[in-house]
Amino acid sequence: GRVTGPDGFVLLPGYFDRAAQESLLAGVLGGIGAAPxxxxxxPRNGQPLxxxxxxxxxxxxxxxxxGYRYEPEHPVTGAPWPSMPPALLELWAAVSGWHQPPQACLITVYGPDSRLGLHVDADEDARDAPVVSVSLGDRARFRLGGPLRNSPSRSLVLSSGDVVVLGGASRRFFHGVDRIYPGTSTLLPAPFHPGRINLTLRRVR
Ligand code: MD5
Ligand code: FE
Incomplete structure (x- = not known):
């Protein structure tokens, strides 16, 4: 299936089957072993996310x-970030429509009570390249707004294995994660269950 939203927003529900999700997860767990x-x-108030x-x-x-920025090294260990798992490079090639490979994969780990307030992803100089997002673990209520903070928004549920491609104007839309639905997936092991892992692939420059 393929759900086309406004202005270049594409949801590919269940893009990764359970076996592919497990294999991606193994890559993620290996990566965060090396890059904790x-x-x-x-930046403004030092409040932890x-x-x-x-x-x-x-x-x-x-x-x-x-501030917010892109760096070649881990802020705590000083080591270079681990290389991107091949499955993520393949995903990007298959769905992004962008000829250059992704330069960054942000791994975001949500606990059962984590949220991400409404924001725009604006720290990349590559303004035209899409963002590709992969959801693993518990479902999340994702909020998709528009170009202005007060643009009308809609919410949609993202489930484990779903892929979202943010191209065109939607790349710069306000968005956030309102809530996690704890215990709605059995993919993640302790200490990540209940919770969710999101992977975002990007061009930076
Ligand atoms: C998430 N993560 O589900 C989302 C997926 C982040 C973040 O927001 O910054 O790590 S990325 C969703 C995204 C990126 C760029 C534009 C839009 C959504 N959008 O206009 O909806 O954890
Ligand atoms: Fe974002």
């Missing part, structure tokens, strides 16, 4: 008191 999850904080993060690929998104 850390809890970013917001309710999610934990890490990255794959030549560049990784980091947040701390100094």
């Amino acid at each position: 999850l850390y809890r970013p904080s917001m 309710s999610v934990q993060m890490s990255n794959f690929g030549p560049l990784g998104w980091v947040a701390d008191q100094a």
Whole structure:
């Protein structure tokens, strides 16, 4: 199936079957063994986010008191980010419509009470490249707005194995994660269950 939303937003429900999700998860768990999850904080007030993060690929998104930016190294260990799992490079080639490979894969780990407030992804200089997002684990209520913070928004449920391609104007739309529905998937092991892992593939520059 394929659900086409406004302005370049495409949802591919169940893109990855259970076996493919398990294989992706093994890659993610291996990656965060080498590049441990850390809890970013917001630049303005130093407030910790309710999610934990890490990255794959030549560049990784980091947040701390100094700001939001892309860095080639892990902010805590100083080591380069692990390379991107081949399955994610294949996904990008299959769905992004972009000829260059992704430079960053942000790994975001949600607990049962984590949320992500309404925001725009604007730390990338590559303004025209799409973002490709993969959901693993418990379902989430995703909110898709428009170009302005007060644009009308709709919510949709993202389930384990779903892929979203944010192309065109939707790449710069306000969006967020309102809530996790704990215990709606059996994919993730402890300590990630109940919870959700989201992977976002991006061009940065
Ligand atoms: C998530 N993560 O489900 C989402 C998926 C993030 C984030 O928002 O920044 O890590 S990425 C969804 C996204 C990216 C760019 C544009 C839009 C959505 N959009 O206009 O809806 O954990
Ligand atoms: Fe975002």
